[in-house]
Amino acid sequence: MAEDNTPAVLLKNLNKWYGEFHVLRNINLSVKRGEKIVVCGPSGSGKSTMIRCINRLEEHQEGSITVDGIELTDNLKNIDAVRAEVGMVFQHFNLFPHLTVLENCTLAPIWVKKMPRKEAEEKAMYFLDRVRIANQAHKYPGQVSGGQQQRVAIARSLCMSPRIMLFDEPTSALDPEMVKEVLDTMVMLAKEGMTMLCVTHEMGFAKAVADRVIFMDKGEIVEENEPEEFFSNPQSPRTRTFLEQIL
Amino acid sequence: MATTANSKAKLPPSSPVRPNPGKASVGAIGWMRQNLFNSWFNTLLTLLIAVIVLRVVPGAVEWLIINASFGPSTSEECRVVALQDHGACWGSLWEKGRFILFGQFPYEDQWRAAIACLAITGAMIISGFRFMWRPRLIAVWAVALFLFFWMMGGGLGLPDVPTNFWNGLPLTLMLAVFGSICSFPIAVLVALGRRSSLPFIKVFCVLYVELIRGVPLITVLFMASFMFPLFLPEGVSINNLLRAQIGIILFTAAYLAEVVRGGLQAIPKGQYEAADALGLGYWKKMMLIILPQALKICIPPIVNSIISMFKDTSLVLIIGLFDILALAKASHQDPPWALYFGEFYIFVALIYFCYCFSMSKYSQWLERKLNRGNKH
Numbered sequence: 001m002a003e004d005n006t007p008a009v010l011l012k013n014l015n016k017w018y019g020e021f022h023v024l025r026n027i028n029l030s031v032k033r034g035e036k037i038v039v040c041g042p043s044g045s046g047k048s049t050m051i052r053c054i055n056r057l058e059e060h061q062e063g064s065i066t067v068d069g070i071e072l073t074d075n076l077k078n079i080d081a082v083r084a085e086v087g088m089v090f091q092h093f094n095l096f097p098h099l100t101v102l103e104n105c106t107l108a109p110i111w112v113k114k115m116p117r118k119e120a121e122e123k124a125m126y127f128l129d130r131v132r133i134a135n136q137a138h139k140y141p142g143q144v145s146g147g148q149q150q151r152v153a154i155a156r157s158l159c160m161s162p163r164i165m166l167f168d169e170p171t172s173a174l175d176p177e178m179v180k181e182v183l184d185t186m187v188m189l190a191k192e193g194m195t196m197l198c199v200t201h202e203m204g205f206a207k208a209v210a211d212r213v214i215f216m217d218k219g220e221i222v223e224e225n226e227p228e229e230f231f232s233n234p235q236s237p238r239t240r241t242f243l244e245q246i247l
Numbered sequence: 248m249a250t251t252a253n254s255k256a257k258l259p260p261s262s263p264v265r266p267n268p269g270k271a272s273v274g275a276i277g278w279m280r281q282n283l284f285n286s287w288f289n290t291l292l293t294l295l296i297a298v299i300v301l302r303v304v305p306g307a308v309e310w311l312i313i314n315a316s317f318g319p320s321t322s323e324e325c326r327v328v329a330l331q332d333h334g335a336c337w338g339s340l341w342e343k344g345r346f347i348l349f350g351q352f353p354y355e356d357q358w359r360a361a362i363a364c365l366a367i368t369g370a371m372i373i374s375g376f377r378f379m380w381r382p383r384l385i386a387v388w389a390v391a392l393f394l395f396f397w398m399m400g401g402g403l404g405l406p407d408v409p410t411n412f413w414n415g416l417p418l419t420l421m422l423a424v425f426g427s428i429c430s431f432p433i434a435v436l437v438a439l440g441r442r443s444s445l446p447f448i449k450v451f452c453v454l455y456v457e458l459i460r461g462v463p464l465i466t467v468l469f470m471a472s473f474m475f476p477l478f479l480p481e482g483v484s485i486n487n488l489l490r491a492q493i494g495i496i497l498f499t500a501a502y503l504a505e506v507v508r509g510g511l512q513a514i515p516k517g518q519y520e521a522a523d524a525l526g527l528g529y530w531k532k533m534m535l536i537i538l539p540q541a542l543k544i545c546i547p548p549i550v551n552s553i554i555s556m557f558k559d560t561s562l563v564l565i566i567g568l569f570d571i572l573a574l575a576k577a578s579h580q581d582p583p584w585a586l587y588f589g590e591f592y593i594f595v596a597l598i599y600f601c602y603c604f605s606m607s608k609y610s611q612w613l614e615r616k617l618n619r620g621n622k623h
């Protein structure tokens with residue numbers, strides 16, 4: 001484990017291309033342990049791509065990504081080590097539909113961490129309880145609502161005891177009445193000191209928990225600031241246009 | 248996913264209530280007018296089919312049933328039925344049926360071949376029950392296959408029977424069962440290989456599938472039977488039966504691989520990403536997340552491939568193996584029984600039909616069942 005003053009996530013001069021298309025341009029970002037970061041920006045600006053690079057769902061071509069002191073290279077060991085540290089929650093939940101809610105949560109602990117089944121189930125029930133869905137543990141994902149599915153997805157990640165959580169628009173596929181239950185869960189997580197990187201346009205959430213808000217456009221970080229300043233006094237005209245559109 | 252949760256509330260697309268048919272189409276005449284004579288073209292087709300049916304069916308029924316004789320008969324009695332009454336002599340099957348089923352398997356030991364067939368058929372039926380889709384199914388097949396080889400081959404107190412006497416239904420069943428069981432893992436590996444990012448593996452799998460799919464099964468069987476031994480070192484020989492079996496396995500695997508690949512393609516990218524993000528390695532991701540979902544989607548087409556392979560096993564007659572079709576042919580080449588090829592082939596067709604029709608019905612039932620399961 002790295003010392004406490006090493007950043008949880010460090011992106012240095014990160015560049016990525018899809019063929020000719022330059023999707024991430026010279027990204028520099030340092031996330032302290034326990035810090036909560038909200039990433040926003042127009043569609044196609046590279047937000048998802050950036051956070052997906054952090055657990056190697058995407059490869060980068062230039063620059064470096066260091067997670068908890070481990071640098072992401074082609075080295076499979078490092079990739080596994082980083083993925084063990086980092087949990088991810090997706091826009092479309094991506095629960096495993098052929099497994100029950102409980103099995104979704106115990107699968108990785110049992111097969112990746114070699115945890116005994118009983119212990120894994122206890123741990124899963126603990127987190128399902130935390131996200132207030134323990135009573136649905138034996139249902140299949142298709143049998144519970146979207147908001148519940150997303151909370152299961154959060155619990156599934158937490159069962160791997162990650163030190164960093166990535167969220168990619170976790171509420172944007174949800175019906176409005178379910179957004180709150182998921183955001184509440186995320187606020188709870190934030191209060192417990194989890195390091196979080198969250199792509200979201202939920203400005204209420206950003207104001208409530210974010211330490212920093214990052215605005216991306218066309219593959220660049222255009223502006224980063226504390227939430228108060230960011231919303232009340234945006235520096236760049238691009239940020240201003242964007243905020244006018246979503247607020 | 249969020250949308251499927253709501254879909255239960257909606258009405259099914261085709262409601263059972265038909266629009267009011269109106270006065271003209273009440274009753275049988277109305278139905279006929281609406282369905283059989285609703286345009287000049289349909290009227291023409293209806294009449295044409297009626298003529299054909301009236302010409303063919305009475306003759307067939309006469310031959311099959313009315314003029315036919317059913318009891319056990321000698322070849323002389325059968326000759327009378329066939330030449331004077333112009334009917335089928337089903338009695339010929341009393342004489343030749345057992346030969347068609349078991350061929351040259353030692354006559355007084357044919358109960359063993361019968362048990363072998365029952366063991367396999369029983370295991371097939373048991374596999375159909377969904378509550379048996381657990382590891383215990385492997386135990387069922389292990390027992391069935393043990394019983395099969397013990398009964399067919401002998402040993403443990405039973406006299407040995409060499410494989411060239413394994414004819415008829417046991418042979419057909421064996422080729423089909425191993426054709427499915429062994430080709431399946433190969434198919435899964437090849438399907439995964441075709442999607443692999445390692446170029447060598449990918450090219451190998453693509454070549455394999457395309458080569459096999461590019462030639463008829465007969466060619467594969469000829470290769471397995473006649474060419475393969477040429478490549479073997481001096482003194483090493485592989486049983487002809489085994490060679491045919493390998494040919495069928497390799498052939499079926501190529502088709503199944505394409506079916507499985509289709510299933511793999513239907514799994515959303517998000518499932519791979521979620522598994523990656525949780526740190527599951529390639530094989531765990533495939534075995535625990537991707538394949539269980541992909542295979543479930545393609546169970547019906549897999550059953551289809553198995554049905555078609557079941558029938559294709561009859562091609563082994565051209566490399567000198569005696570399956571039920573080859574035995575039917577041999578039966579009517581026996582001069583006293585030369586007239587009764589119709590009876591023999593119908594008998595064999597019925598056997599194929601029983602197996603294939605049940606599998607086909609089963610796969611339709613299963614498809615409905617699984618679709619319902621998906622809608623939760």
Ligand SMILES: Nc1ncnc2c1ncn2[C@@H]1O[C@H](COP(=O)(O)OP(=O)(O)OP(=O)(O)O)[C@@H](O)[C@H]1O
Nearest residue numbers: 018021023041042043044045046047048049050169
């Ligand atoms: N696999 C890919 N191949 C080629 N281009 C891609 C690929 N994935 C994403 N892109 C492109 O990269 C750009 C950034 O995509 P990304 O998904 O990171 O945007 P985003 O900021 O998350 O947008 P959104 O808010 O719509 O999710 C987009 O223009 C997209 O078209």
Ligand SMILES: [Mg+2]
Nearest residue numbers: 047048049169
């Ligand atoms: Mg995105």
